[in-house]
Amino acid sequence: MPRCEGHYTLETSRCPNEGDHEMKAAEGDVYPLCEYHADAVWTTTVARWHGETDLRASASVELQAQAREPAFVW
Numbered sequence: 001m002p003r004c005e006g007h008y009t010l011e012t013s014r015c016p017n018e019g020d021h022e023m024k025a026a027e028g029d030v031y032p033l034c035e036y037h038a039d040a041v042w043t044t045t046v047a048r049w050h051g052e053t054d055l056r057a058s059a060s061v062e063l064q065a066q067a068r069e070p071a072f073v074w
């Protein structure tokens with residue numbers, strides 16, 4: 001199973017969990033994410049990494065825009 005490619009917006013370290021969910025990011029690519037990061041779309045950004053290491057191979061990308069709609073409408 002691939003490793004989760006998510007990390008917290010305010011942190012630069014990679015998530016240590018297994019990525020058993022697939023989520024599409026804002027630029028259209030699909031990333032493996034753990035259950036926590038697949039749910040936390042408001043605070044999660046994703047990136048490409050060098051294999052299973054903590055070395056980032058790309059800039060951070062936000063998760064898909066349609067998952068960021070407001071929770072309620074005035």
Ligand SMILES: [Zn+2]
Nearest residue numbers: 004015034037
């Ligand atoms: Zn994760």
